[in-house]
Amino acid sequence: MKWMLISVLLFAFVGNAGAQEIEKGSTAQSENLINIAVDEVNRTFVAPPEQFSRLKSAKAPQSKIQVTYVNFPEEAKRAFSYAVSIWESLLVSPMPIHVEAHWEKMGSNVLAHGRPSLFYNNFSGAPLRNTYYPVALAEKLSGRELNGGNPDIICHFNSEFKWYFGTDGNTPSTHYDFVSSVLHEITHGLGFSGFLKDDGTRGFFNNANNLPSVYDYFIFNHQNQPISDRTLFQSPSYDLHKQLTSDNLKICQTDASFQQQKTIDWVFAPQVWNEGSSIYHLKGYEYGNNNSLMSPSAKRGEAIHNPGEVTLSILYEMGWKSVQFEFNELKDIEEAVAGLPLNVGVVSDADEDFSSVRVIYSTDNFASAKSAGLESSGTAYQFAGHLPLNYHTGNVHYYLEAKTSENRTFRYPSDAPVSTFSMRIGPDYYVPNLFHNPVKAVAGSASGIKLSAEATDNLGIKSVTVEYKINGKAQEPVVLPNLENDLFSGEIKFPAQLKENDRVEYKITAIDNSARGNKRSVPAMGFQRINIHSLYQPVAGYATRFDDAANDFILADFNISGVSGISGNVLHTQSPYPVSALQDEKYELVAQLKYPVIIQPGGQMSFDEIVLVEPADEGAYYDETQYWDYVVVEASKDGGLSWISITDRYDSGINDTWYAAFTRSFSNNSSTAMPHESMFVNRMVSLTKNTGLEAGDTVLFRFRLASDHSVNGWGWAIGNLDIQGLHTSSEELMAGGGFQVYPNPASNRLFVEWASQTDTTPVEIVVSDLFGKTIRRETGLDPFFSQKAEIDLSGISPGIYLVSVSDGNRIVSTSKIVKN
Template sequence: MRLGLVTLLIVATFNVLSAQSLKSIPGDHVLRPVCEASGTVEKSFIPPPAEFLLKSGEPTAEIIVEFGSGFPEDARNALNYAVGIWASIIESDVPIHINARWSSTLGTNTLASCGPETYYTNFKNIPFENRYYAVAIAEKIAGEELNGVSRSDVEATFSSRINWYYGTDGNTPTDKYDFVSVALHEIAHGLGFTGFFYVDAEAGMGGYAYYEYGDATTFDMLVEKLSGSQLLNTTLFSNPSAELKSALTGSLYANSPVAKSENSGVRPRLYSPSTYNDGSSVYHLNDFTYGTGNENSLMTHAVGMGEAIHDPGPLARGIMEDIGWTNLIVRHTPVKDMEEVGTLHFVANIDSYYDVEEGSVLVVYSTDNFESTRDTLVLTPTANEGEYSATLEPQSNVDIQYYLEAADVKGRLRMSPWDAPQNVHDVHFGPDNEDPVIASEAIPYFLLRGEPLQIKAEVDDNLGLDTVYVTYSINDVDQTPFPLLPESGTTFTGTFNFDLLNLHDGDLVKYNIVARDASSNQNTTIYPAVKSMEFRIERIFDAVTNYETDFNSESSAFIISDFSIYTAENFNNDALHSPHPYPSPNIDNKDLNFSTFLKYPIILQEDGDMSFDEVVLVEPGEFMSVYGDDDFWDYVIVEGSKDYGESWYALTDGYDSGENATWQQNYNAGIPSGEQDSETKGTAEWFVNHQISLLESGHFNVGDTILIRFRLYSDPYANGWGWAIDNLRVQYPLATATVLSPGQVNAYPNPFNTAIQVEIYPDSELQEVRIEVFDVFGRKLQDIIRQNVEALKETIDLRQYSSGLFLLKVSENGKPVLSKKMIKN
């Protein structure tokens, strides 16, 4: 599940259709902020920032927009203009992906809505542990993709019902809304100008939550009352509580040091009306304080006609910096315990966007847990950039508790541990009996391509490590151990000392990691403690133009680590199976991927296709969701790679049990009352043939040589039986059964007034065609079945139903062909 806007009415109505909604998650309160139309003329123009106007250098961030269907060309140009402004302001080495939709379903006065695709905590280099960062910020700080290239970082929806001005000159007519201004505003929300506060008016409570109560974003950390009371301070505001509701509907400010430094020390005032406004309260600047023409007016909650604001303004930019776009990070490896009292060496590496305040890098220490003793020690710069150090000579063998702190010239203060003095580092003196701690992800397989195999492990010890090494065997023959050496912090790496020329496809490698500490006891840990980890040597075979298997004889053609080939319960012969049932991590913001790929590379031919029979019992998404939507939960997908698995691209969109009525009906029927996981087991009777064009995605061309991968994605919650694949044919003549394509189905007009016209013109006669229409609550309004169809013209009369959104589905012989949202005026 990926959290986003949840319509409670739909959740209540579709608890049968969506297993995910059966689990009550506090994050149901997490709404994407919106930008409202004020309905008044507010003619003004704030030009773009100097960084953008000067055009003196390259953008400091790469922002890539994927436009949804129907997005007008003029709107695309305006959005790209706004993207260019943000790309000149923020800095990131990781590309930022925006998914932009054009929709008629937003509220009457809602111009647009936008938010992060997801949030992350406790990632690499995180400044504040246990606090959530918008994915784009988290990726910037971690320096790597976190949610994968197939998922966006920002989800934006713009209303198609607004009288927009798409120009970039700021000369917005007084009867139109400036698209560039709204896009700038919404992108800010998607980049993290938002959080988890909410008010439950019916219960009279305010709170903050994502996966659990108490989860908060770095924006939420800034929010405080006029008095300076931080709303996350649970000694003042229980979560949830009536007191917190009262605070959320009173005067609120953002204690942003960078914004204050741009505002004569004054905190930015936030929008917090006396009646809490979902999507607007807290996560906007106050409209009255920063009115029309004010340089900080972009991030107020409403935009007027004729108003053009092409600069986020110093206050919004300052808040953006303080939620993570610029940072002061204190990196410190805690001082190790000692068996004998000796000199303590404190070293801190300060990573700061702004200059560090002179004399602000300190060790604050105590010998009684800060009950009555507290001393400070100034760390001074060393010859290494950003490094500070100091030494301390303890006067006794009494344990020492300490933390580090540092400040920058903007007034930002950071500590190690991040939440000191609630938590502190501890140095213990005396005999050591603690074993080292080891963590390492299992190696799934080794692809034999002439390159060495590296292994990485996280190894730590309270006193210090003496030796870390790997023992291993090949086909149960012991090999010479090899060392793991420190790379950075607690990370150790090494390389298997294989003789690559003597490795063979299918060889089995078993291995363990051993760590011994530097104490007089030589405390030792073997990981895993009970049995060895293992993986197989896999070789890529020579490329072929076609491949076919029924999985009953050959098994070495596939990577067998996550998937297996066997005859499963309820099946008559061997097939390729994912884990049954496949697991879900049930951990905040974690997901799992299970995959296998064909070891025969395929040389793509003209009109290259593949087909296979499959049963898919994975958690279906919410009603009307499609692949890529926030509420499209688990899925399976077929992908290709032309660089031997370094990067993978979809051959067709991912899909779930909702792809077939039989799969979805049986998946949902297997969910016990009050539970979220489906217990339905697959059966050979539910096999459906799936045909895929290898070229249609546009990622590959004739003559390319690609690997083909089958992948099952599992989100944090809810799971089912999984995926079975049989009778795989790649670039062999496809089955002769007629397959209707979406291009042979025409449904119009859209929007419609009273009826939908459906026309179908197949290449040859179809055995059965089914047309279904659902309303937004999932109720089936029409169910039309036609046999022996050569051509079909069908009028679907919906005049008796109210205006709104409808879903049209067309299937051939039970196989979905078209799923289209239709709007009735």
């Protein structure tokens, strides 16, 4: 599930209004809509539309419907494919439409049922806010896959009926026409569907956010009131129930303010709610004519191979015929002028011609309005003209409008005049908006760091510059180039290799195009400190329970400490983990091991983990670009210059316990779920299997959580890390001994731990060098009363040592450790 509709955040930024509004879509799922088999005969044939006939001898279709069949007979597949080709001739979409079709026993009088697999709202390209679009339409409007190639439409057909699989419309009076049924169910999946539901006394929108589908949005009563307007009809309410069972509802063309309506046709809204049929079918076409495909029932002998003008008009109104505006919003200016040039690209996905394109504007917040026409500039679908200003100073609001030769009107913004563009003419006193994800830590071996910032301003950005100091000495400032849109990115170089505790500080400053040169810096005061850490010498392996590992990692928004609900120390992210200040860049929380590890043949990494990170949307596990937040383990073979993933990206969605905890505790754009010992899951990673690593490579490892600009939660906890098992191995443990030695490498403290013992024979622990010289000795440890011993290694020189555990008579465990 995508989480929440709108988030407002403040992070490394203070804007004109103090915050930036961020949109993020959510998903919902509707119930199946059924087609009822009526035990009557109506020998009728409505032929396919002209577009289908023309397409067979002309150009290829502008849409592609791909079908996955489940238990389908071959003759049914051929009829299904024929119905699909009819829809392909009528739709335009850059994205394939995936249909999953099931052939099964369903019982009763249900011929078939279908629905969109998912609905999305507030996605990029959504014409209406807070309105759910079926996934196939959402993908068309956004121009990208939203559910990772999973089915967009799911439909089921009853194998127990007598079906006619021919495509000639000559359906016998004893059979139901299969092509008609397929066209009907695909129509539900394309948009004849939504969330209106009735329990006998209350009507309501049946989804968690209490929002309408785009089909629901266009439903009006006989008084021309939109029933999706909750200021008129609350959800749930008896008033909405009365509307849904009024037998007096219609689909209308309307503008975004609901000021103008034009009836397309009436919907099926019987006075007794009919589950699966009410609202999402048409009224008045039960007896077969050009518009009867979307009737709630079907008769034997009835073949409707044409969606009909009414059905197409409704789908087109929802967005299946759309226009794209290519236009850069006008910036503010300081000097009053007679007018400003406008250049607009207007493209219809149905290749319609435009009878007019104009700008509609107002200098009094649309208490009154004027318009100015734009003329074709000689290039197809390009229009040019001027926005008349007549030396006005102050605010100007405007929007664009295009009318097609079929008298269909499109506006930009799509919900104008509710939403409009605006600009201001006069002296500018507003400082730029500046967003940045701070860099907090880096290895001393790094030759520099990459810095990115997002800078916007009502007059435009003149420059974005990095000032930085190394050990208090100012360096030459670096100008960050504008890569795309409002993103500025570049690298600051270090003149020489840095050492542990060297001090690197920086600040980023954006200056606008105003005469005053308004500017903003991040941080607002002082400089951002980057902690520098040195790497250690390579080791053959590493293991720790994080009791004494604080100096073993470079930490940026990670900590090593105890956590409520978990025994002992763990490596864990800051909680809740931060969100990104940039819409198009993740905030990265990183824990990097300072020890390079020499990869061994068959080497493995294992650790216990709890991941309470925002789950990706359904289908994202097939398309990693659709993760919102994620965690990943990475390795570097070039000292940290580049990183490769040695695990897939994942989140709380891969474990039912994590997912349930995150979602149950979700509110106000954040999950308050907390970790618990019982939630730990072990992860084993093969270091040389499909990772790009080979035996003999010297590799750095890091754990990374990537957070987007919206939802967050508790984060990631990691325990019992073991890389290539340098701590006590199974073959080194004597039967019944069960001793473990950690952390490895160790700094000033070493722990020896054993399982509960019934034997009271004292334990002796000896630390010796590789020549057998005893360095530390602990004696008289009673294994019955204590199961853990701490060895002080402070003052011992770095190197490799042996740790032996004996019962006074024999050595029961020997381990090799590395001392820092």
